[in-house]
Amino acid sequence: MxxxxxxxxxxxALEDAYKAKRPKKGLIHHSDRVSQYASADYRKRLVKYRMKASMSRKGNCYDNACIESFHSLLKKEFVYYTRFKTKKQAYDGIYQYIEFFITASESMVLWATYRGFSLQLDSNEKQPNFIF
Incomplete structure (x- = not known):
């Protein structure tokens, strides 16, 4: 921060994220076109981490709509209602909010997947239908 x-x-931030998650080769790293993400050093680091760079198209404000929506939630639900005494406190609090948000989102996806699977079994299916 x-x-x-x-x-x-x-x-x-990229280094912290890489160390925390250790993504597999080929992760698509999407960003907007600000100079920091387009810098030679940043792009070299993406190559080192075996990530594929993806950037917004020029003039297309919808490419980042998902993350912009998340930033709006973060600010409305947490940042505007919290008084931080230090940058470290702000960093830690925002980090925890993001980790909770991701965990909750993953849990919802797993629940929805499980629920859909359960409904499939309830509809007279004796064996699940898996496609690999």
Whole structure:
């Protein structure tokens, strides 16, 4: 967390995310076209982490609509209602919010998948139908 978004800041965030999640080769890393994500250093780091770079099309504001919506929720539900005394406290709180949001979202997907599977079995299916 910093006062402004620099290449060093986004490099640090990418490194933290990579260390925390250790994604498999081929992860698609989507960003907008700001210079920090287009920098040679950042793009080299994506190659090092075996990530595929993806950028918004010029003038297309809808490419990042999902993350912009999430940022709106983060601010409305947490940031605007929390008084942070230090940057570290803000960082830790926002990190926890994001981790909770992701965990809750994954749980909802698993529940919906399970529920759909249960409904399929309830409709006179004796064996589940899996396609591999």
């Amino acid at each position: 910093d006062d402004r978004m620099t290449t060093d800041l986004v490099m640090s």
